[in-house]
Amino acid sequence: MGEVSNKQILLKDYVNGFPKESDMELKISTMKLKVPEDSNSVLVKNLYLSCDPYMRPRMKKTEGSYTDSFSPGSPIVGFGVAKVVDSAHPKFKKDDLVWGITGWEEYSIIKAPDTLFKIHNTDVPLSYYTGILGMPGITAYGGFYELCSPKKGETVYVSAASGAVGQLVGQFAKLLGCYVVGSAGSKEKVELLKNKFGFDEAFNYKEEQDLSAALKRYFPDGIDIYFENVGGKMLDAVLLNMRIHGRIAVCGFISQYNLEQPEGVHNLFCLISKRLRMQGFLAADYFPLYQKFVEMVTPHIKEGKVKYVEDIAEGIESAPGALVGLFSGRNVGKQLVRVARE
Numbered sequence: 001m002g003e004v005s006n007k008q009i010l011l012k013d014y015v016n017g018f019p020k021e022s023d024m025e026l027k028i029s030t031m032k033l034k035v036p037e038d039s040n041s042v043l044v045k046n047l048y049l050s051c052d053p054y055m056r057p058r059m060k061k062t063e064g065s066y067t068d069s070f071s072p073g074s075p076i077v078g079f080g081v082a083k084v085v086d087s088a089h090p091k092f093k094k095d096d097l098v099w100g101i102t103g104w105e106e107y108s109i110i111k112a113p114d115t116l117f118k119i120h121n122t123d124v125p126l127s128y129y130t131g132i133l134g135m136p137g138i139t140a141y142g143g144f145y146e147l148c149s150p151k152k153g154e155t156v157y158v159s160a161a162s163g164a165v166g167q168l169v170g171q172f173a174k175l176l177g178c179y180v181v182g183s184a185g186s187k188e189k190v191e192l193l194k195n196k197f198g199f200d201e202a203f204n205y206k207e208e209q210d211l212s213a214a215l216k217r218y219f220p221d222g223i224d225i226y227f228e229n230v231g232g233k234m235l236d237a238v239l240l241n242m243r244i245h246g247r248i249a250v251c252g253f254i255s256q257y258n259l260e261q262p263e264g265v266h267n268l269f270c271l272i273s274k275r276l277r278m279q280g281f282l283a284a285d286y287f288p289l290y291q292k293f294v295e296m297v298t299p300h301i302k303e304g305k306v307k308y309v310e311d312i313a314e315g316i317e318s319a320p321g322a323l324v325g326l327f328s329g330r331n332v333g334k335q336l337v338r339v340a341r342e
Helices: 126-130 135-148 166-175 186-195 211-218 233-241 282-300 316-328
Strands: 001-009 024-031 042-050 079-089 097-104 107-110 157-158 180-186 201-204 221-228 244-249 277-280 310-314 334-338
Touching: 001 042, 024 316, 042 126, 042 166, 042 310, 079 107, 097 107, 126 211, 126 334, 135 166, 135 221, 135 244, 135 282, 157 166, 157 310, 166 180, 166 186, 166 221, 180 186, 186 201, 211 233, 221 233, 233 244, 310 316
Parallel strands: 157 180, 157 221, 180 201, 221 244, 244 277, 310 334
Antiparallel strands: 001 024, 042 079, 042 107, 042 334, 079 097
16 A cells, blocks of 8 residues: 555643643654554544543643653544554454544554444444543443432532533433533533533533532532532532532543642532542543443434534644633533544
8 A cells, every 4th residue: 555644733842831722733744554464553544533621631741640641742642533444453444433542643553452442333423432422421421320329309510511521411410310500611501501401500600709609509408419520619619519428520620730730629528527429530440331331322312312512623733723722611512623534
């Protein structure tokens, strides 16, 4: 096979503070559309790339984290949807569709293809495998159903509720018969939560002078389950409003990722006084449940009981702006980048 041009998005250097598009650069290289037969590798053509908040900490030098820092001068990596071009791995063959970790580039060589999930159901948009049927979906499923042990009639609060994970957690909670409130950062997103995703209530946290008072307004008897995506002042306010034996699933701290000195949390005594359970988790903890999750959620998608909103940026050149936009709330719904069509 011949060589092809390969556009790549590289990280220039480690980033402090708020990331900028100029922290990344577009490079054009060439590569052969063939992998060595004894390599066990898979060569893929990337179709969609996922922009996720957890990628921000990887843009700085960190030690002891659950993910490695990106390497300056190398392509950024993240979840994506791709089509197999060539394979030396027995599990994959040419033209298979897959999702998993790939490079921010048009073509990637996956040296550990056992981490890829093969896509069998193409009755839904392929882009869904960056979101509702991919990492954010299993995150919402595992964090809510498995970690929080929800019961019908409980009260559920979701921060960053219009994002890739939050919009699903709220809908899963409604399917179970819970009372659900979400917060977001714009009037448009608040309306989306109430009118599209079926949340019982929603509010714009930027318009609230006192977050604890806002939560008391929506949860006069307290919160049973909090799905945490934000951290900082929001977590502090929630702790004051949790009910006894409440559960907090800690998915992310997006308000803290761009701070050189993270904010402190002052109300942790509530963990004792209210006998709360607060636990962090990773999507990968629940990857073994992926098939069970897909069998649960796919019928709901097809019946329109679970809805999903995507914000798709076109072309790999738009990827830096799409990623940076996550941290100012520019996206509405799941942010992803369309690199190519099949």
